[in-house]
Amino acid sequence: MVDPVTTRRITYWCLFLLIWAFVMFVRLLPIDIQAGGWPGPNWLILFAYAWVLRRPNFVPVLLAAILFFLDDMIFMQIPGLLAGLSLIGLEFLRSRARFSRELPFLFEWTMVAGTILCIMVANRLISALFVVTQPGFGLESFYFVVTVATYPVVVLISSQILGVRQAAPGEVDQMGQRV
């Protein structure tokens, strides 16, 4: 028999996959093809980071890597670069997850914003180094602002609707270890 903790974890992996599929589906809809619109937030990064700070178990690194990479490939971004940087950011936040639990939300928000900012700056620097055409600076800054501003919404959806909450201080897993 599969124990309930593993079932729960696998359920959340599937949920994460579903969220990605849904976001991708909506972006793929050929309804508004016109150029010149404003970019929306990067939902995949936001969900991954919001979840990894709450339940690191729910965002396995392999799944996240595959999804980041597919995102790069399908939407014509530079293959691998943003995915690799996002993965580094994910692991950085994962290592801070235990530490950020006791701190207020504002601090967590700042930390995520800082991580995303580092990713975008590194993305631009590496693109410039390898002479890849880059999007306009204004457009990308706007993209950053929108993404960071959406973070509380993603956290709210995750914790209130999907039930991805921080573990309570005394909570233990089935092995008796602290979560």
Next chain:
Amino acid sequence: MAKERYGNENFTRRIRQILVGGLVLSLFAVFLLWRIDSPRVERFRAALVDKIVPSFDWALVPVTKVAGMVEGFQSYNKIYEQNQALRRDLLQMKAWKEAALQLEQENAKLLDLNKVRLDPKLTFVTGVVLADSGSPFRQSVLLNIGARDGIVDGWATTDGLGLVGRISGVGQNSARVILLTDSNSRIPVTIQPSGQRAMLAGDNSGAPPVEFIETPELVRPGDRVVSSGDGGVFPPGLLVGHVALGVDGRLRVRLSADYERLEFLRVLRNPSFHGLSDTGQLLILEDKSQTSNDQTDQVTQANDG
């Protein structure tokens, strides 16, 4: 016991670090490979997209249709004004139609006098827009036709009226079209009636600017912009749009293709062009330019006729 578990945890953490490092390295390796050998990675991308996106087809089509219906329903509110506008347009069009018919007859006579034979290979394949595969920073769409239908990288795509973009990335059942508005799109164009050669360079905005005009004084807003066929990638004489003066003072092109509703796209078969398989291939196209020039004359006549 406790110590053993601690050691165990240490071991799994080490394994994890190696896994994460390996993943990050392999992702960056893909990026490097793309930088070195772009066509190979782009082919892989096309194959990957070809596997994933058509599996969403069953849901994409109905949702798009419903959205279109909602939009159509909203436009019922303005039906009276629309009707009036259409009547006015129709009146103008009747006059144009008369002129076009006369010109067509004249053209047919002239073609007959010159014994011109149009190139029978100049045909097109029509595809349906399957998905919007662009990001905020890239403009492209996916078509439901691909290598199976004989689509080749680099062919021109129109919506029946104006140029829309260029095929870039062909999978078995899907092909990607880079739109003229994409920041990587560069199309050689001719501005009529002055005959100025220029480049249409996409910049992620709705109206791409025209660059490298020799004497900009000769160009006026409202001039027609057609593809020039330089470089042999596009057939010449395809309508692109009309020149307009942007708010930033640059000359931009208002595209003739209706980018708001791209639904069916025509991919023009271009027999003189067999795709770019290599990054350096454009440079050695010189010796073919003579033959392609001959072809271009015929194409122009085909478009006129």
